[in-house]
Every structure is written in structure tokens, then in C-alpha cells.
Amino acid sequence: MHSVRLLVAVATALLVALPLAGRSGLPVDGGAAASTGATAHAAPRVGVRHADFGGTQPSGDARHIADWIADSADNGALDFVVVDKRAATVYVFGSDASLRASSPVLLGSALGDTSAPGIGERPLSQVLPAERTTPAGRFMGERGRNARDEDVVWVDYDAAVSMHRVLTTNPAERRLERLATPSVEDNRISFGCINVPVAFYEMHIRPLFAKTRAFIYVLPDELTPQQVFGSYNVPAPANGRLASALP
DSSP states (O other): OOTTHHHHHHHHHHHTTSSOSSOBTSBSSOOGGGGGGOOOOOOOOSSOOOOBOTTOOOOHHHHHHHHHHHHHTTTTTSOEEEEETTTTEEEEEOTTSBEEEEEEOBEESSOOSSOOTTGGGSOGGGOOGGGOOOOOEEEEEEEEEOTTSOEEEEEEGGGTEEEEEOOOSOGGGOHHHHHHSSOSTTOEEESSOEEEOHHHIIIIIHHHHSSSOEEEEEOOSSSOHHHHHOOOOOOOOTTSOOOOSOO
């Protein structure tokens, strides 16, 4: 499914020298594939830190994982993206865990938190309906090109899962209409890739990955965030005000 595997492999090899954990398109520190063996990260430091969602009201899981990233500095000095599958929403954060933008997304039509073995090597016609999942986990996202020679952000390269502009090649799927409805039940339509509105991709996703990489945290459908990421609950601030994510 990858017409540019060799070029991406060369680029990935060059990026190994960068002081960043993980490799493009692969889970970092476990992920859903190793969820049963997930180990919690270090306990919260003195003086808790929280993510800043501004006026946005995220789900409990999205706030949990964003607060954990802010408090543990799991993202290092990188910007990061949180994909809440249950809420069919993507959140883009700066490195200080402040929200830059959010948007509805389309996801894999099948529920599940792992990818079928070898799915990235198969043509779409051979991907079974039950295998059309968007895998959960912590990934190092990186810009690249897909088999249609479109620029995308690879989430899990080996599983051929990317984040890209919403596809409208099959009118019967009504992908634009699905993005526009307030319901999340109709946001399951893809083979596993994360579809975002074109304007959102151009304004927020493409610029974010144009010159660097960033972590992508995909929340699970069936597991818990703690199982997938080894995350912990960050205590709420005693005065009701959120502390900055930076010291």
C-alpha cells in the first residue's frame, strides 16, 4: 500500500540521529499493542501541571491524557496531537500543552485498538470490515506521501494509517456530511485513517508537521487510557485554577 516505502525508509534512517524517542509511524513506549504490559510513568512531580483546553469542553479521557502529558512532560519539548476516538475529535496542542485548535474527525469503521498483522501490505480490497480499525497508542507522527502521492501525516506507517484531508472520492460515503453532523455515531467510515476537514489540515496539521515531528496520542475504543499509555490521574488544582504547563 506504500508506493514510497523506500524513500520514507531512507528519511527515517536519517532521523534516527535526532534526539527524539521512537520512529515515525511506530508506537512509542508500548501503545495498545503492548497494553497488557503497560507500566505507569513516574509519579507526578511537586506542583502539578495541567493542559489548557481554553473554552473547549473535552471528554474525561481527553482531559485525563492531556493533563498527564502536561504533568509528566511525556511529549518532551514537542507539540502534540490527541485523537479522541470515542468523541471523534482531534486536539492540537503546543509544546506547553495549550490547545491550538480542535476539530471533528472521521475514523476507522470498525471498533478496536490494534491493527491486523500485515494489514499495511495488503490492497484495500483485501481489508476485511472487522479489520478497519484506527489503532490506539502513542506514535511519532511525521509528514510523508501515500500511495496516491498526497502529502499526509503518518501515524502508524507499517499499518498504513495516516492523518489526511477528508476524502470525497466516493460520494456515497458522504464524508463531508458526516463531519458536519453533531453526532459521533456516523464518524466511522474509513479503512483506519484519520480524516480531518481540508481547512483544518491546511491551517493546523500541515504546518505543524512541515518542518518537524510531533507525538500523536490516539485514545482507545475499548481499553482504558491507563492500559494504553500507563498514564495517571493528575490532581485537580485546589483553588480551581489550572496551573501553567510550564515551570
